[in-house]
Amino acid sequence: MIKDICLDSLDEDIFNKDKLVLLMFYAHWYKPSMETLSCLKQIDVKDIDIYKVDYNKYRDLSKGFEVVSIPTIVFLKKGRELSRYSGTQTIKQLNIIIDKIKEVPI
Template structure:
């Protein structure tokens, strides 16, 4: 089972960009964002259903504005999917849980 890892400027490179064992999904969120809070239980379920090589990360945009800017996150929630450090897919807003799982399994 994949764990949900909080990432920020101090560990983003090691946890996300340098991870090569599988896909990484980064959930860009904020505490004040209602849709982000609604997505959290879905993210937790996804973490339990994807292959163990997949990595699920959460990044608070209010605390990491430079990273949000670097990834051109204009609205939240935004989930960015990376493979070998490169973005390969992006979901803006909430999607059906199975879409997240299928994307992670197919990367």
Template structure:
């Protein structure tokens, strides 16, 4: 299941970007994908069911979150979101990686294997 994040839940579950401006300090207990989206964005609407399927398939192995760029403008700006959808892939113990644009299921699974280190 996709979980919606706001500024406060993002700081608790992912990274307190206000406290740790220089160094990434992941708060999660498993790798995650964060979808920065907007309700009006057509590619975002196409990506949503794919992310739902990914969340179900990898349940217990990764978390999948969503951040609405319209209601969470400060949070989105702090990550330099300029185009949507944008996906932030957060592995355990490594720096996160951002991908802008629509990814299909095959590409997402490849990133989950290669970046998040989940088989």
């Protein structure tokens, strides 16, 4: 399940979590963003919290994560960035990326 980001609970939802977090920076008007978001919705991932971040609506957050292109996916654990990927991702690519990230020791 993909959740909308909530600035009021950033620390609780993202920065202080022991669980793996995926942030998907997107723009609703940009087709590659929506294609990647659609692929993310089709992936069955129970052990990762997925949040979508509207690049235009949350510019300060996007700037804080140094997002310079969309779509961008950022993986975090305990507030620490593990990896990021920019550009359109297919379901197959996302599955490979997620499997690879799960193996990263913290």
